[in-house]
Amino acid sequence: MSTQTSTWSPYGTELTSRFLLGTAGYPSPQVLAHSIAASGTQIVTVGLKRTLAAGGDNGFVEIVRTAMQEHGAHLLPNTAGCRTAREAITLAHMARELYGTPWIKLEVVGDEHTLQPDPWGTVDAAAQLTRDGFAVFPYCTDDLVTCQRLLDVGCEVLMPWGAPIGSGQGLINPFALRTLRARLPGVPLIVDAGIGAPSHAAAAMELGFDAVLLNSAVAQAVDPVRMARGFGLAIQAGRAAYEAGVMAPQDMAVASTPVSGHPFLIN
Amino acid sequence: MLQFNDITLPCPEGLTLAALLEAQEVDANQIATAVNGEFVPRALRAQTWLAAGDTVLTFQAIVGG
Numbered sequence: 001m002s003t004q005t006s007t008w009s010p011y012g013t014e015l016t017s018r019f020l021l022g023t024a025g026y027p028s029p030q031v032l033a034h035s036i037a038a039s040g041t042q043i044v045t046v047g048l049k050r051t052l053a054a055g056g057d058n059g060f061v062e063i064v065r066t067a068m069q070e071h072g073a074h075l076l077p078n079t080a081g082c083r084t085a086r087e088a089i090t091l092a093h094m095a096r097e098l099y100g101t102p103w104i105k106l107e108v109v110g111d112e113h114t115l116q117p118d119p120w121g122t123v124d125a126a127a128q129l130t131r132d133g134f135a136v137f138p139y140c141t142d143d144l145v146t147c148q149r150l151l152d153v154g155c156e157v158l159m160p161w162g163a164p165i166g167s168g169q170g171l172i173n174p175f176a177l178r179t180l181r182a183r184l185p186g187v188p189l190i191v192d193a194g195i196g197a198p199s200h201a202a203a204a205m206e207l208g209f210d211a212v213l214l215n216s217a218v219a220q221a222v223d224p225v226r227m228a229r230g231f232g233l234a235i236q237a238g239r240a241a242y243e244a245g246v247m248a249p250q251d252m253a254v255a256s257t258p259v260s261g262h263p264f265l266i267n
Numbered sequence: 268m269l270q271f272n273d274i275t276l277p278c279p280e281g282l283t284l285a286a287l288l289e290a291q292e293v294d295a296n297q298i299a300t301a302v303n304g305e306f307v308p309r310a311l312r313a314q315t316w317l318a319a320g321d322t323v324l325t326f327q328a329i330v331g332g
Contacts, residue, residue: 022332032330047331050324051298052273060330078331086304093306094299094326165332215332 005236006243008210010157010188011103011135013074017042018205019235020076020190021228022215029063031224036064039228042073045105045213047080048095076137078105083118085125092129104129105159105192106138114164119146123153130154139192142176144183151187158187159213162204163194166216170200174207181208198227198234205238206246270322278319285312287323298325 007014021041026032036044046064068075077095082088085108092104108125110118117140126136130153138150142160150158160180163169171177172194180189191204192213201212212235221227269278271291284307288295300307301324307315317323 023330024332026330045331047329048299048326049329050272051293051327061328064330080331090301090304090306091326093308094301097309098297098299098326098328 006239008188010137010190010210015042017073017232018211018239019201019232020045020192020211020213021218022213023060023064024215025219026060026224029059032060033063033067034225035218035228036067036071036073038225038232039218040232042071043076043213044068044073045076045078045215046099047078048091048098074103075099075101076103076105077101078139079107079125082108083110083121084108085121085128088121088125089128089132092125092134093132096134102133103135103137106136115166116164117141117161119143119149122146123149126150126155127153137190142173142180144176144179147180147184151184156188157190158184159190159192161193162191162200165193167194168196168217169194170196171203171207174203177204177207177209198230201231202234202238202241205235206241208242211235268319269317272323272325278317278321282317283313284315284317284323287317288312288325293325298327300325 005016007016008018017040019039019041020043021036021039022045023032026035044064077099079088079091082091088106088108095104096102106122106125108118108121109115122138122140126138129136136155137157137159138155139159140146140150147158163172188210190211190213191209195201195212195214196217204212218224218228218231268275284300284302300312302315303322
């Protein structure tokens with residue numbers, strides 16, 4: 001029997017938390033800081049944007065940096081908004097300079113309606129960024145062959161979607177996710193995007209995924225801090241269930257109480 | 268003239284990227300730069316000469332998902 005918390009190691013960094021938290025869309029910097037603390041996360045995602053004459057970030061980024069120092073966690077910058085491999089490569093280099101980390105959440109969007117990742121652009125960018133010394137966390141669909149190609153070009157972690165970004169639909173294709181887990185044993189797999197409720201996150205973890213990345217489900221909750229804690233607990237529960245071994249479903253009822261036949265019927 | 272983010276500026280001969288940032292009072296350590304879509308590392312800004320028609324973009328850290 002084991003009651004120890006298991007660890008996982010994306011790009012050789014050992015972590016106990018399996019909850020990656022996005023930092024966008026919170027009602028205030030203080031709520032973001034408290035949500036990070038409540039989640040127990042050890043990786044938070046951040047972004048870059050073009051500087052315009054007007055408008056700052058109201059202190060959100062400083063809150064993230066401070067929270068990271070307090071919790072010893074890691075920043076994972078993204079390439080959100082990029083539509084081509086070239087754009088993503090350029091933005092990744094900027095992120096490495098600004099945030100001082102080789103980790104990059106690679107996003108190359110291929111469709112404006114679903115924000116579905118472009119598999120060709122993502123693979124091309126991942127190949128170049130790997131050559132440039134980045135540790136690439138590619139946001140991808142649940143397509144097995146695309147995932148295999150990403151591994152071929154040097155990715156050591158994959159982040160297939162559960163559903164389109166921000167949709168909150170949960171795991172729309174459990175078959176594909178189960179297939180990924182079965183065909184890619186040993187590869188750290190993170191369900192990224194589409195998670196709406198803690199039960200979705202638990203379901204992903206029960207499938208054997210190594211971690212979950214989400215943002216909107218916490219940021220848009222009525223009480224983000226409490227929701228962050230709820231997700232943290234669900235992710236832990238789902239992982240514990242996976243490691244414990246979920247029972248096989250049965251078509252018919254199977255009595256659980258060990259009675260001997262009918263209690264009042266004597267043959 | 269050159270384009271610097273959302274504003275148009277004169278482009279005197281010999282202007283470097285580092286000099287442009289200083290003239291615009293940009294905190295050079297808080298931004299990343301690109302000229303005509305190509306990343307220019309901090310260490311190369313003083314050796315990157317700008318020309319009329321160039322587009323200079325700066326990027327800053329923000330929250331993200």
